[in-house]
Amino acid sequence: MTDKQVPVPDRYTAFYWENAALGRLAVQACEECGHVQFPPDAVCESCQSQSLTAQPVTGRATLYAMTVIRQAFHPAWTDSLPYVIAQVQLDDAPGIRIQTNIVQADPADTAPVPPHPAERKYVSPTRMASGSGKSALRTGSP
Template sequence: MSAGRPMLEPGALTEPFWAAAARHELVVQKCASCGALRHYPQPMCPDCHGIEYAWQPLSGRGTVYTFTVSHQAFHPAWRDRVPVAIATIELEEGVRMLSDLPAQDVDRVHIEMAVEVFFEDVVTESGRAVTLPRFRSVEDS
């Protein structure tokens, strides 16, 4: 059995993000004052400093903004998964998220590659089950 993924435990600020992922929905915070979308979850809008927000569903479609391919496992959970492509995804809505890409995308990943979200159930180091939003090439859908 492979090691579980290292992850921070969800807190009050991030729990709605993880609850949506468990339902296979991708959401980010939307500022109630200025309408700016933001990810990662934050208590205050970096644009207007508003503290009220709602959770906004996203399309889950985007492109690779930048990436790197790691040939060394940086944690035992990735021991059998190298090389691994780690990409910053720019979603259609303008928000960026970080994701490791599936093995079939490692050799073909490129800047502006079209991607879409998918959801994967994993076990964390602490033994907790969590659903991760990840991204893959639209060629794989």
């Protein structure tokens, strides 16, 4: 079996992975105009400033779309099949949608259509075997 690849942080994404390893979720915020963005980038998407900082977010989110993954596109994921992934919009970071696993979902019970857009979820980073973090979605409160 092949090991699952883990992200390699760079100078733009290191803050995200450091926070995730501590169980916190953070996005990038511009110190000049206040714009928040994800994924992290070298400059602000709004004003092109390079003055960017990490901004913690609660992880409360609205489920935007989801699907069940039934085919492994890399041999390392074969043992994880099937699993559910989703795109969620963060409540306290308007306009930011992130991709995440839904860890409490039974793929057999998951409808093949998107859920009601107002369904609230909570996104929290979880530790990977390497100690780095990945986002995982769970229902309920923080």
